[in-house]
Amino acid sequence: MGSKNSWLDHFVLGIWLSMILTAGSTQGELLPTPTNVTLKMNMFTLHWEWESNNINPVCEVKYNRAISKPNNPKMCRNKSLFQDEDTKEIDLNVWINFTVYSECPQNGLKSKETQLSTLLVSGNPNTAVRNFNCVWYNMEYINCTWLPGEKATPKVNYTLVYWLQNESSKEEKKVPHSRLFMDFLGTAKHCHQYKYKEGIPLGCHFKISNEKEELQLVVTDFSNENIEPFYSWMIPREILQLSAPNITNISRIVKDTIYVSWSVTPLKPSQSKSELLLTNLNNGKVNMYEETRNNSKEILLGDPDATYTIKIRSKKHDMYGDFPWSEWSEEKTISAEYKFRxxxxxxxxxxxxxxxxxxxxxxxxxxxxxxxxxPPIPDPGKPFGDPDNLQQLLRFKYANVWNTPPNDEICSVILVESPTCSTCSSSLE
Missing domain, CATH: 1.20.5 (Single alpha-helices involved in coiled-coils or other helix-helix interfaces)
Structure with a gap:
């Protein structure tokens, strides 16, 4: 029994020693560490290069890279790539940590990591714009809005500039330096249609020529180097926001059911998704209804004798991507059933x-x-007067048509002469 235990102890000890020796040999056989890591940039594109002396005939060396920022240690990670360079588009508004190491998959050998950290933007912290958001409004123009930085000066004058990807890609990749950012801004297009609040630009909109191409934007104050620039990029067709729907018809089908129809431009009904918000004004109860691929809906009312309001918002269907909702439509009122009676x-x-x-x-x-x-035909007998006279005319050649005139009243006329004066008589003589 004792011999068996000693044999087992020796066997376990041998395995333990072999594991230690294997681990030690593995740790000792490290691949050469990548050196001379350099960073170049072209607008929003970062390009890393490094050197390595990995010449190993037994394996194909691969380079693992990781791009991280303080709040997200694994923001971007690539594996199993053989080239000794990498190009990525990431958030340029924070510190960027680039890590690279080599690996031999055949035997599990790895090199030590090489890191490079950099902050590409300049300016005072918390002066860049906040809540930056852009939409492609109704397939007509790009509309961007933002809020001023928490520590921005009261008279900050934000300016929005932009590029299309095919325009920025023509720029040469350069090593970052203090004036590189300003050199890039000189090649951008400027937005001119600003929205102001208390004298501070808080939004701007502009038209684009190609909605399928990536749009790259920067918001900064050209007159103040202490203002931190803000970078962003997007593809317009992926941020489509529709205009508010137009409610075209609301009618009662029966006592407790209404029919609602609306229009959504410029999409077809099969491409849209809509939400209907129905509010009971008697008790304040709110019901939400959803309708996809159709611009009409029948709704069953819980209380037919209550007055309701309804409004609608729409967006492009989720099957095409994650799109923002439109604004709510104009609110319409649905009168109570007793009012209809x-x-x-x-x-x-x-x-x-x-x-x-x-x-x-x-x-x-x-x-x-x-x-x-x-007009009526006159009676022919009326012009002939007495019917008896008419009969006489018909029987005889002539008839006495003399009518005795009425008795005349004769009045005598007496001439009265005035007496002549003596003066007149003497003059006549």
């Missing part, structure tokens, strides 16, 4: 009365028009 009663009374009045007016007008167009 009252209106129906009023219409049921007013319509017959209105029809009757219009009928009477129409009859009177038609009668007058007939009299004007077809």
């Amino acid at each position: 009252t209106m129906n009663i009023i219409l049921a009374v007013l319509i017959p009365i209105s029809v009757s009045i219009l009928t009477v007016i129409s009859v009177v007008c038609i009668k007058r028009c007939i009299l004007c167009i077809l």
Whole structure:
């Protein structure tokens, strides 16, 4: 029994010693460490190069690289790449740590890591713009908005400049230096349509020629070197924001069901996704409905006798990517069912009365028009006076048509002469 235990102890000891020796030999056989790591940049593109003396006939040496920043230690990591250079587009607004080491997959040998840390932007911290956001609004123009930096001066004058990727890629890659950033800004296009608040630019919009090409942007204050620049990039077609939908129809199908239709431009209904917000004004209850690939919906109302409001927002369907929502449409009101009943009663009374009045007016007008167009034929007997005289004319060649004139009243006329004066008589003599 004792011999068996001693044999087992020797076996375990041998395995332990072999593991130690193997580990020691592995640790001692390190690959050469990459040296002379250099960084070059072209606008938003960073290019690293390094040198290595790895000449190993038994394996193909691979280089593992990692790009990190303080809040995200594994922001970008590439493995199993054989070239001795790397080019990446990453967030240029923070410290960038680049790490590279060589590895031999056949035997697991690795080199020590080589690191390079750098901050590409200049200026005082917390002076760069915050909450920077851009959208391709309704396929018409790029609209960017931001807030001023927490420690920016009160009279900061932010300026937005931009490039398309094919334009920036033509620039030569250069080693970063103090004036390199300003040299790059000199090749950019400037945005001119700014939105101001209290004299500070907080947004700008501009048109682009190619929505499929990457757009690269910088916001900074050219007149103040203490303001930290802000970098960003995006592809316009991936940030499409639609304009607010237009509600075209709201109607009650039955007592407790409404039909809503709307239009979304410039997309087809099959490309859009919409949300409908229905609010009960009696109790404040809010219901959200979703409709995909269609611009109409039937909604069952919980309380037909309540008044509701409805508004809609839309975006491009999720199957095409993650797109921002549009603004809410104009809010529409849906009246309560009892109001519809009252209106129906009023219409049921007013319509017959209105029809009757219009009928009477129409009859009177038609009668007058007939009299004007077809006047009545006069009675031929009226121009001949007494019917007896007419009979005499028909029986005899002549008839006494003399009418005895009425008795005339004769009045006598007396001439009254005034007496002549003596003066007049003497003058006549």
